[in-house]
Amino acid sequence: MRTLLSALLALLALVATAGGLASAWIAGNLVEESGFVALAAPLGDDPEFQAALAESLAQEVTATSGLPEQLRSFVEPVIRDAAGAVTGSSGYPGAWTETLRLSHAFTFAQAPDPGETAPAVLTLDLGPVAQLLAEDVGGRLGVDVPVPDDTTIDVGSLERGGLLSGVADAVQGWRLYLAGAAVLGLLAIVVARRRSTTLAFLGLGVAGLGVLGLLAVDWVPAAAARAPGTSALADVFLGGLAGRAGADIAASSMPVIVVGVIAFVLGVVGRLAAGRRRA
Incomplete structure (x- = not known):
């Protein structure tokens, strides 16, 4: 026995x-926000990620530039060139870190109300980097270029809802476990x-x-x-x-x-x- x-x-x-x-x-x-930022921050320097980021930002800024259709073909190469250069600018590291902080806060926000569609398991908010690009493009063209209204990108297809919040609460007891x-x-x-x-x-x-x-x-x-x-x-x-x-x-x-x-x-x-x- x-x-x-x-x-x-x-x-x-x-x-x-x-x-x-x-x-x-x-x-x-x-x-923990600090842990997430430390884990994900080096991805901002990855060449493959920078290329994908530049392409995504160029598409968003071009679509929301507010310029006439006949001028977009002329302006689009300028935006793409600026998007490719933004990751090498002095303001990029700070913008990327702020992006991760905003993304973490957005991801672990409160669950939606009953009946609402839950967002993806992780959401990247590229607002700070998009702002950096819009300022660069505006300086090159001599016009104000608006930042896209929605700069978020869903990562993954699992619905967050109350599940992620429940997991976040549960793991806090690791010392007790x-x-x-x-x-x-x-x-x-x-x-x-x-x-x-x-x-x-x-x-x-x-x-x-x-x-x-x-x-x-x-x-x-x-x-x-x-x-x-x-x-x-x-x-x-x-x-x-x-x-x-x-x-x-x-x-x-x-x-x-x-x-x-x-x-x-x-x-x-x-x-x-x-x-x-x-x-």
Whole structure:
């Protein structure tokens, strides 16, 4: 009976550990604004993303420039040239950072009222970069170029609604989850007939969770690649963000593996020592 109870407590401890570690990463890198900005900011320097961003901005600004149709063919090359150059301007880094902040706030806004259509799981608000482009084009043409009324781009096709808000609230308890996992693990060891064996089992399980985290470097981008696309810019952004997320999860998993291996070794050593004493 004690062995069965110990095994059940150990299993629950590992489940709570997995939930706590996943929640800690999501809370720190997606729900927290600073973490999201730090994770996504380097994408602004990616050449493929910059090309997609320039193309998207050029299309939007051209469509809302307010110029007569007969002048658009003349002005469009100027706008495209300015859009290609905007990512190299001195104001671009600040505009991109502000874009990420606005996008994070928009994404984690309150859920829509019942009956309203929920927006995409992530929404990029390119307003600051579009403003930078409009000012550049206006300076080149000597006219005021309006910023498009809608500068948002949906990324992903999952509906946000209350689900994302619920996840954001749930992951905030990651400290409690990990504390609960520690308590369950200690109870499993105390209840066990062979405590060193239980410690080794727990260590092996924690190390296994870390190994699963290492695999995120492949499966997170692969999962993002299977998501339905909404636009060329959204696809490039989602793919880049998924790649960075997978790499960060893998890097964060190394300390977990180390802790698990240490616990496993201590359990094995304790088991061997107990065997020698009985002999």
